[in-house]
Amino acid sequence: MSDYFEEMGWTPLRDGEAPNSFLHMARLLRDFGMWDELGLGERLPPPASKEAISNLKDIKFDGTCQQCTVCLKDFDAASSIKSMPCRHSFHNECITPWLKKTNSCPLCRYELPTDDEDYELYKKEKKRAVQREEDVKSLHNSMFS
Amino acid sequence: MANIAAQRIKREFKEVIKSEEVAKCAIKVELVNDSFTELKGEIAGPPDTPYEGGNFVLEIKVPETYPFNPPKVRFITKIWHPNISSVTGAICLDILKDQWAAAMTLRTVLLSLQALLSAAEPDDPQDAVVAKQYKEQPEMFRQTAKHWTSVYAGGPAKMSDLDDKIRRLTDMGIEEHNARVALSSYNWDLERATEQLFMTVMAKN
Structure with a gap:
């Protein structure tokens, strides 16, 4: 059986280390739904990381994907086409400004990593909360079914 | 207005006009000025809702940064709906705020608004x-x-x-x-x- 810290996905404080009260405050705000109430949930997620943008694959025009859904123009041999990991492709000049604004695919919302530590932490916490809920549910089922 | 915004609105215009929803008179878009910054939208109230049989006019303002930013939309026609202000016509809909994505179009916005009339979100009210x-x-x-x-x-x-x-x-x-x-x-x-x-x-x- 795992210990408390491991189960929560937390690390115990080292000697002389102070707890991060900003992080605790952020968790509190989120858990009580105040995050959205303060309008923080209404902001777009942060930009994609510079690395993720520069790592986008260049693809050659081969006629399989026909239209860029950002500018609605058809691709042609002269287009510089970038492909996202979700395999949606866009003109370089269309996808780059979008990813400098927010980190997801304009078509399917596939998320690229960001350089924003707070956002990455927030995302991780959200994922962990879902995981914990599932764990509790399966524990509950194994006990009562 | 930035070139990309105007060019895209022009393309979208054709898309909306050709779409089958227009044929069914469910949605409509019209130009208000020549610069493509202001448009007038219209949606039909969906069947089996209190809005059935009504025609709702919308003000659509296209920002210079479109499609990287969402269009600003509000109801001109007065309407009684939990997610639309009965005073100003302001709309509370996620895709017009943080859930906007650059691949969305005037057509998808108008269809989403029509869907909002069929399925209100009273827990996220505007009014x-x-x-x-x-x-x-x-x-x-x-x-x-x-x-x-x-x-x-x-x-x-x-x-x-x-x-x-x-x-x-x-x-x-x-x-x-x-x-x-x-x-x-x-x-x-x-x-x-x-x-x-x-x-x-x-x-x-």
Whole structure:
């Protein structure tokens, strides 16, 4: 059986280390739904990381994907086409400004990593909360079914 | 206006006009000026809702940074709906805020707004009074929304009992729309609506 810290996905404080009260405050705000109430949930997620943008694959025009859904123009041999990991492709000049604004695919919302530590932490916490809920549910089922 | 925004709106225009929804008269877009920054949208109230038979006009403002930023949309036609302000027509819809994505178009926005008319989100309200009525007195909400549709959006319903109550107030010198708002907000309780209206008049004097 795992210990408390491991189960929560937390690390115990080292000697002389102070707890991060900003992080605790952020968790509190989120858990009580105040995050959205303060309008923080209404902001777009942060930009994609510079690395993720520069790592986008260049693809050659081969006629399989026909239209860029950002500018609605058809691709042609002269287009510089970038492909996202979700395999949606866009003109370089269309996808780059979008990813400098927010980190997801304009078509399917596939998320690229960001350089924003707070956002990455927030995302991780959200994922962990879902995981914990599932764990509790399966524990509950194994006990009562 | 930035070139990419204007060019895209032009392309979208063609898309909307060719779409099958236009053929069914469900949605419509028109230009307001030549620079493609302001448009007029129109959606038909979806069937089996209190908005059925009504035509709702929308103001669409296209920002220079479109499609990287969402268009600004609000209802011109007055409407009784939990997620739309009955005063300003402001809309609470995630895709017009943080859930906007550059691949969305005027067509998908108008269809989403039509879907919002069929499925309100009372837990994320724009108009708290309407949302409260929607949750606590659904039948009263339905009647009120239908009445607003018939008065402001050309809906078919004639509701003489509600009209009578409004007339009682207009006979006392209250402006018709103010009377309608007060009655709608107080679940068509004539006494409470009257009280509220005269309280505001007294406070102003």
